[in-house]
Amino acid sequence: MATRPFLSGRALACALGSAGLLLSALPAAMAQTAAARAPLSAMDSDPVKLGLMVGSPPPADKQITFQNAGQFPNLRWSLQHMRELVPSRNVWRGTGAATELPRSERDWSAFAFDDGAGARLGIDAYAQRSYTDAIVVLHKGRVVLERYWSGMTPNTLHSVFSVTKSLTGVLASQLIAEGRLDPNARVSQYLPELAGTAWEDATVQQTLDMTAGVRFREDYADPTSEVIQYAIASGLVPMPPTWAGPRDTLSFLKTLKKEGQHGAGFVYKTVHSEVVGWLVHRVTGKPFSQNLSERIWSRMGAENDASINIDRLGFESMGSGFNATARDLARLGELLRNDGAVGGLFSRQALLDKAAVDAIRTGGDREKFKAGGQAARPGYSYRNQWWITHNADGAWEASGIHGQYIHINPAAQMVIVRLGSSPVAANGPAHPLHMRAFQALADTLR
Amino acid sequence: MATRPFLSGRALACALGSAGLLLSALPAAMAQTAAARAPLSAMDSDPVKLGLMVGSPPPADKQITFQNAGQFPNLRWSLQHMRELVPSRNVWRGTGAATELPRSERDWSAFAFDDGAGARLGIDAYAQRSYTDAIVVLHKGRVVLERYWSGMTPNTLHSVFSVTKSLTGVLASQLIAEGRLDPNARVSQYLPELAGTAWEDATVQQTLDMTAGVRFREDYADPTSEVIQYAIASGLVPMPPTWAGPRDTLSFLKTLKKEGQHGAGFVYKTVHSEVVGWLVHRVTGKPFSQNLSERIWSRMGAENDASINIDRLGFESMGSGFNATARDLARLGELLRNDGAVGGLFSRQALLDKAAVDAIRTGGDREKFKAGGQAARPGYSYRNQWWITHNADGAWEASGIHGQYIHINPAAQMVIVRLGSSPVAANGPAHPLHMRAFQALADTLR
Numbered sequence: 001m002a003t004r005p006f007l008s009g010r011a012l013a014c015a016l017g018s019a020g021l022l023l024s025a026l027p028a029a030m031a032q033t034a035a036a037r038a039p040l041s042a043m044d045s046d047p048v049k050l051g052l053m054v055g056s057p058p059p060a061d062k063q064i065t066f067q068n069a070g071q072f073p074n075l076r077w078s079l080q081h082m083r084e085l086v087p088s089r090n091v092w093r094g095t096g097a098a099t100e101l102p103r104s105e106r107d108w109s110a111f112a113f114d115d116g117a118g119a120r121l122g123i124d125a126y127a128q129r130s131y132t133d134a135i136v137v138l139h140k141g142r143v144v145l146e147r148y149w150s151g152m153t154p155n156t157l158h159s160v161f162s163v164t165k166s167l168t169g170v171l172a173s174q175l176i177a178e179g180r181l182d183p184n185a186r187v188s189q190y191l192p193e194l195a196g197t198a199w200e201d202a203t204v205q206q207t208l209d210m211t212a213g214v215r216f217r218e219d220y221a222d223p224t225s226e227v228i229q230y231a232i233a234s235g236l237v238p239m240p241p242t243w244a245g246p247r248d249t250l251s252f253l254k255t256l257k258k259e260g261q262h263g264a265g266f267v268y269k270t271v272h273s274e275v276v277g278w279l280v281h282r283v284t285g286k287p288f289s290q291n292l293s294e295r296i297w298s299r300m301g302a303e304n305d306a307s308i309n310i311d312r313l314g315f316e317s318m319g320s321g322f323n324a325t326a327r328d329l330a331r332l333g334e335l336l337r338n339d340g341a342v343g344g345l346f347s348r349q350a351l352l353d354k355a356a357v358d359a360i361r362t363g364g365d366r367e368k369f370k371a372g373g374q375a376a377r378p379g380y381s382y383r384n385q386w387w388i389t390h391n392a393d394g395a396w397e398a399s400g401i402h403g404q405y406i407h408i409n410p411a412a413q414m415v416i417v418r419l420g421s422s423p424v425a426a427n428g429p430a431h432p433l434h435m436r437a438f439q440a441l442a443d444t445l446r
Numbered sequence: 447m448a449t450r451p452f453l454s455g456r457a458l459a460c461a462l463g464s465a466g467l468l469l470s471a472l473p474a475a476m477a478q479t480a481a482a483r484a485p486l487s488a489m490d491s492d493p494v495k496l497g498l499m500v501g502s503p504p505p506a507d508k509q510i511t512f513q514n515a516g517q518f519p520n521l522r523w524s525l526q527h528m529r530e531l532v533p534s535r536n537v538w539r540g541t542g543a544a545t546e547l548p549r550s551e552r553d554w555s556a557f558a559f560d561d562g563a564g565a566r567l568g569i570d571a572y573a574q575r576s577y578t579d580a581i582v583v584l585h586k587g588r589v590v591l592e593r594y595w596s597g598m599t600p601n602t603l604h605s606v607f608s609v610t611k612s613l614t615g616v617l618a619s620q621l622i623a624e625g626r627l628d629p630n631a632r633v634s635q636y637l638p639e640l641a642g643t644a645w646e647d648a649t650v651q652q653t654l655d656m657t658a659g660v661r662f663r664e665d666y667a668d669p670t671s672e673v674i675q676y677a678i679a680s681g682l683v684p685m686p687p688t689w690a691g692p693r694d695t696l697s698f699l700k701t702l703k704k705e706g707q708h709g710a711g712f713v714y715k716t717v718h719s720e721v722v723g724w725l726v727h728r729v730t731g732k733p734f735s736q737n738l739s740e741r742i743w744s745r746m747g748a749e750n751d752a753s754i755n756i757d758r759l760g761f762e763s764m765g766s767g768f769n770a771t772a773r774d775l776a777r778l779g780e781l782l783r784n785d786g787a788v789g790g791l792f793s794r795q796a797l798l799d800k801a802a803v804d805a806i807r808t809g810g811d812r813e814k815f816k817a818g819g820q821a822a823r824p825g826y827s828y829r830n831q832w833w834i835t836h837n838a839d840g841a842w843e844a845s846g847i848h849g850q851y852i853h854i855n856p857a858a859q860m861v862i863v864r865l866g867s868s869p870v871a872a873n874g875p876a877h878p879l880h881m882r883a884f885q886a887l888a889d890t891l892r
Contacts, residue, residue, distance in 0.1 A: 056727045057696045057759050065758050084533050084760055092601065095749045097543035155538065241687070250503045281502045303541045305751055312511050313503050314530055 039423040042128045045073035048151040052077040066238065072423040076150055079159040079402060079421045080133070082323050083307050086235065089316060091306035091324075092293040099301025099342075101327060104142040113440030115433060123147065126437050130403060130430055131422040133158060134326035138334050138415040139445045146326075150421065157307055157323040158419045161400030162427075164308070164322035165273040169385025170336070170352065171280045171291050172208060173360055177353035181283050183208070187275060190282050193250070198258040199275055206262050207279075208384045209364050210272045210372075213260035218269075226256065230271065235311045248313040249274055265371025266364075266382050270319040273385060277318025288316045299351050300335055300342050302328045320400070326417045333406045333415035336360075361396045361410075363388035376431040393442060401425050405434060412442035485869040488574045491519035494597040498523040513684065518869040522596055525605040525848060525867045526579070528769050529753050532681065535762060537752035537770075538739040545747025545788075547773060550588040559886030561879060569593065572883050576849060576876055577868040579604060580772035584780055584861040585891045594772075596867065603753055603769040604865045607846030608873075610754070610768035611719040615831025616782070616798065617726045617737050618654060619806055623799035627729050629654070633721060636728050639696070644704040645721055652708050653725075654830045655810050656718045656818075659706035664715075672702065676717065681757045694759040695720055711817025712810075712828050716765040719831060723764025734762045745797050746781055746788050748774045766846070772863045779852045779861035782806075807842045807856075809834030822877040839888060847871050851880060858888035 039045065047053075050073060052062050066085050069078040078085060112120040121129060123145070133152045137145040152158065175181035181190075187199035187207055194200060202212035219225040229245050231237045233252035246252040253274060281287055286294075289308050297306060306328065309321030324332075335342055340352025364383035374380065381388045389395040393411035398404075403420030416438050422430060485491065493499075496519060498508050512531050515524040524531060558566040567575060569591070579598045583591040598604065621627035627636075633645035633653055640646060648658035665671040675691050677683045679698035692698040699720060727733055732740075735754050743752060752774065755767030770778075781788055786798025810829035820826065827834045835841040839857035844850075849866030862884050868876060 053760055056724060056733070056761060057694065063759055081760075083529075084535055084756055087530050087532060088534070089530055090603075090751075092750075095544040095601075098541040155541075157536075248503065278502060287502070304538075305536075310530055313509055314499055314527075315502060 039072050042131045042149070045076050045131070045423075046150050047073065047077035047080075053081070075402070075423075076131070076133075076421040079419075080150070080152055080156050082159045082309060082321075083157070086309045088307045088309050088321075088323075089287070089289045089314070090293075091289045091297050091308060091322075093302040093305050093328075094293075094298035096298075096301075098303040099331075101138070101330070102142045104139070104144055105146070106144050108145055111440070111444060113436050116436055121437070126433075130420055130433060132403070132418065132420045134417070134419040136326045136330045136417045137441055137445075138330050140413045141334055141338075143330075144445065145441070148326075152326075152419075154327055155304055155325060157304065157325055158404075159321075159323050159400075159402075160329065160398075160404045160419070161320045161402060162270070162273075163329075163398040163400040163404045163406060164318060164320050165270070165276075165385040166398030166406070167292065167322060167332075168273055168277045168280065168288060168318040169208060169360065170356070171288065171295070172204075172276050173356040173384045174295070174340075174352050175280060175283055176204075176359065177356040181279060187212075187279065190279055191275070193254060194275070197254055198256050199253075200258070202258075202262045204276075204279060207272050207275050209368075210266050210268055210382055211264065211365075211368055212262045212272060213258055213264065214269060214271060215257045215259035216269045216271050226271075229255070233311075234274075234315075234317065235309075236317075249311045249315045249317075250278065250313070253278070264368070266369045267372050268374070268382070273319035274317075276385060277316065280318075287314075288318050296332065296335070296351055297328075299349070300328075300331050302331060304328055326419055329406055329417040329419075330415055333408050333417060337408050337410060337413070337415055360384045360386045361388065361394070361408075363390055363396070366390060374428070376428040393439075395438070395442075399427055399431075401427055403430060403434070405438075407434075407438050409438070409442045412446040414442050414445055416441065485518050488577045488595070491522050491577070491869075492596050493519065493523035493526075499527070521848070521869075522577070522579075522867040525865075526596070526598055526602050528605045528755060528767075529603070532755045534753045534755050534767075534769075535733070535735045535760070536739075537735045537743050537754060537768075539748040539751050539774075540739075540744035542744075542747075544749040545777075547584070547776070548588045550585070550590055551592070552590050554591055557886070557890060559882055562882060567883070572879075576866055576879060578849070578864065578866045580863070580865040582772045582776045582863045583887055583891075584776050586859045587780055587784075589776075590891065591887070592772075598772075598865070600773055601750055601771060603750065603771055604850075605767075605769050605846075605848075606775065606844075606850040606865065607766045607848060608716070608719075609775075609844040609846040609850045609852060610764060610766050611716070611722075611831040612844030612852070613738065613768060613778075614719055614723045614726065614734060614764040615654060615806065616802070617734065617741070618650075618722050619802040619830045620741070620786075620798050621726060621729055622650075622805065623802040627725060633658075633725065636725055637721070639700060640721070643700055644702050645699075646704070648704075648708045650722075650725060653718050653721050655814075656712050656714055656828055657710065657811075657814055658708045658718060659704055659710065660715060660717060661703045661705035662715045662717050672717075675701070679757075680720075680761075680763065681755075682763075695757045695761045695763075696724065696759070699724070710814070712815045713818050714820070714828070719765035720763075722831065723762065726764075733760075734764050742778065742781070742797055743774075745795070746774075746777050748777060750774055772865055775852055775863040775865075776861055779854050779863060783854050783856060783859070783861055806830045806832045807834065807840070807854075809836055809842070812836060820874070822874040839885075841884070841888075845873055845877075847873055849876060849880070851884075853880075853884050855884070855888045858892040860888050860891055862887065 053064050064074045069085050108123050112122045115121050133150045134148050176183050183205035187202050188194045198214035206212040216226045218227040233246040234249040304325045306324040309317045339354040340357045341348050341350045343349045364381035366381045369381045379390050387397050393409045395409045398406040403422045405418040407416040499510050510520045515531050554569050558568045561567050579596045580594050622629050629651035633648050634640045644660035652658040662672045664673040679692040680695040750771045752770040755763045785800040786803045787794050787796045789795045810827035812827045815827045825836050833843050839855045841855045844852040849868045851864040853862040
């Protein structure tokens with residue numbers, strides 16, 4: 001069955017012309033418009049230095065709205081202010097005090113790593129090169145490095161884009177461990193609304209691992225491309241006046257057809273994450289925000305509430321819409337490194353089943369991963385919405401465009417949260433540099 | 447100078463036809479559309495009972511969007527979910543633990559008060575009659591009554607509409623007490639952008655007391671009425687495609703002309719509160735959200751972050767856009783009752799100068815108040831964005847449409863927070879009933 005052309009060419013131009021930030025919330029194959037034209041350096045695009053959105057009102061040329069939020073350098077401001085651009089829902093940390101992250105800060109002035117192109121980079125040079133907004137490194141649960149740039153603070157919520165998928169994957173993995181979600185069941189067993197779509201006969205596990213076959217193209221040159229329809233339906237970009245397609249995420253998902261064989265190979269498609277999130281919502285009867293708050297955010301000693309973007313019908317953007325502080329993301333990483341538990345020897349409390357964490361970090365099928373064209377991630381697998389490196393340290397990670405990471409290195413007992421606002425709206429190009437930085441940090445700490 | 451007609455009649459119909467919730471964020475003289483047609487009872491319009499926005503997705507007839515959020519009974523859901531409808535900014539409570547509100551709960555089963563029309567109402571009958579969502583009563587700082595309806599919980603943020611003005615007024619009063627804001631200075635001394643407007647030669651105090659003369663009509667039958675332009679410019683209602691007027695709150699304020707004599711008489715107009723908020727922002731260099739967090743919300747033991755709605759340029763809706771829990775609003779009321787201080791005998795900490803609180807509760811000019819046509823509030827004055835009853839108990843209060851109150855009764859050592867979602871988008875009609883309830887509670891407690 002052919003995809004309906006929801007948009008005329010003229011209306012498409014309208015939609016894309018004002019696409020702004022939120023198109024860039026989509027993963028992979030992104031239009032790298034501004035970036036291709038040699039963008040400003042990190043220092044020259046610092047939103048504080050530029051005075052973006054400063055003043056009441058800000059000067060006309062410093063104003064950021066939903067329409068221009070994704071244009072570089074505006075996005076350097078936008079990623080720290082997503083809630084000011086779109087409707088959102090709270091992820092509550094509860095009424096208790098935050099647990100203090102213990103600190104063993106080091107002198108990193110002598111630290112440097114090989115960038116793979118002949119230069120050695122210290123922390124600041126790496127940060128500048130890669131448009132870093134925040135980096136927090138935990139070693140054995142203690143903060144050994146914590147720095148901020150671009151006006152970000154320890155209490156600033158930063159958009160994590162596709163790191164959101166991995167949080168959704170944690171919740172799904174936990175439901176599987178509890179026996180409430182059957183990984184071998186068809187998705188449509190839980191979501192009968194998806195009968196007739198790609199997920200009618202795809203399993204939950206295939207959807208978690210993005211090996212379910214779905215016709216979903218991320219081609220910006222083609223107005224019938226599903227990614228355009230997704231962006232409009234889910235409220236990531238303004239809706240063209242002539243739009244006749246779906247007006248919310250779930251309605252859009254119901255239009256997607258099967259393509260190829262389920263389970264044949266991995267291809268990274270955000271819509272699978274939205275389906276996983278829908279499954280979590282359906283099985284628990286609660287949205288992601290409530291599940292995450294009740295199970296993790298209110299129990300891990302978080303310092304700040306987190307936030308998730310929602311669509312016109314309140315469906316949470318479980319593929320790309322989460323926002324949190326670097327410290328709280330580090331707490332989450334440390335929780336996962338510790339088998340899903342918080343606390344010390346005598347105060348240990350399991351927030352997640354170890355089996356749920358094991359199901360993720362053990363990884364998936366590395367052969368099937370090769371189908372996905374992820375050249376920057378050789379040897380990886382993708383499992384339950386996480387990237388598994390299968391490197392010597394057994395590292396695994398969550399990753400989002402513009403440079404968002406939760407990187408867990410079990411061998412080095414290290415968790416890195418790295419948040420950024422790179423002009424490049426894709427994960428691939430900068431990934432090798434980040435991996436070099438992360439590995440050098442691990443090698444220094446171990 | 448005549449007001450420019452920014453809207454054609456057709457475009458106006460478009461704007462109002464989809465006005466939704468947020469028109470009702472405007473005070474006084476509201477179109478009481480649904481209410482005039484005998485609305486559903488509180489019980490029958492309970493958003494939980496109706497299943498509004500339940501499910502993923504909610505059934506079509508239970509979906510609430512920005513377009514229909516203000517229609518009754520939808521607004522009963524919307525007032526607890528404002529952040530899901532519009533962009534917002536956080537009011538941070540900090541990383542500490544909340545202070546527990548001490549409790550001395552009473553048996554209220556025998557309590558009843560005369561409704562003025564021959565019936566006696568207990569707590570529940572009063573709640574049902576007046577579409578109450580939350581009531582928290584503190585006596586000598588202890589919770590003596592706390593109840594929730596309509597799905598609201600102790601941790602639900604509820605829209606407080608024009609109670610927001612009073613919080614803005616507290617900040618302005620504090621800046622005056624600190625000598626940073628001169629009540630006798632012209633507004634345009636701080637905000638040169640307002641030269642040529644009503645506030646060019648109006649004083650700060652006149653603006654605080656709403657006695658500055660400004661041409662701002664709240665007439666929904668007239669497409670040139672400024673309230674329509676305000677609602678569109680500030681993002682309270684969808685912007686018509688043909689809109690040629692201001693696109694943000696501050697640009698709108700700059701169009702408003704002087705009318706009559708400054709200082710002659712009180713007339714309640716939300717735009718004055720926006721100007722007060724702008725003054726606070728200009729004098730401190732920080733938005734309301736940051737001022738409120740740094741000075742009060744992070745220091746009074748709040749249980750939850752609060753939230754404020756913003757316009758397209760991030761200007762906070764300091765006239766009507768605040769959202770908080772009933773408990774935290776009660777903490778704020780208790781803080782004000784205690785001269786701006788928290789803590790006990792040995793832990794007392796002044797968050798506000800007593801002079802700032804005195805400047806409010808002493809009240810304003812009762813003769814000038816009579817000009818405002820507030821028939822439901824005989825004997826009152828309006829001072830620094832607060833309503834001063836001048837009754838025997840010296841009560842003073844913040845008040846917002848659809849039934850929001852912070853009511854402080856010094857003689858009875860009582861603070862009442864009462865939040866509601868009445869179908870009537872005006873303060874006057876239900877005010878006498880609330881006053882009877884509040885006075886009866888005071889008389890029971892003293």
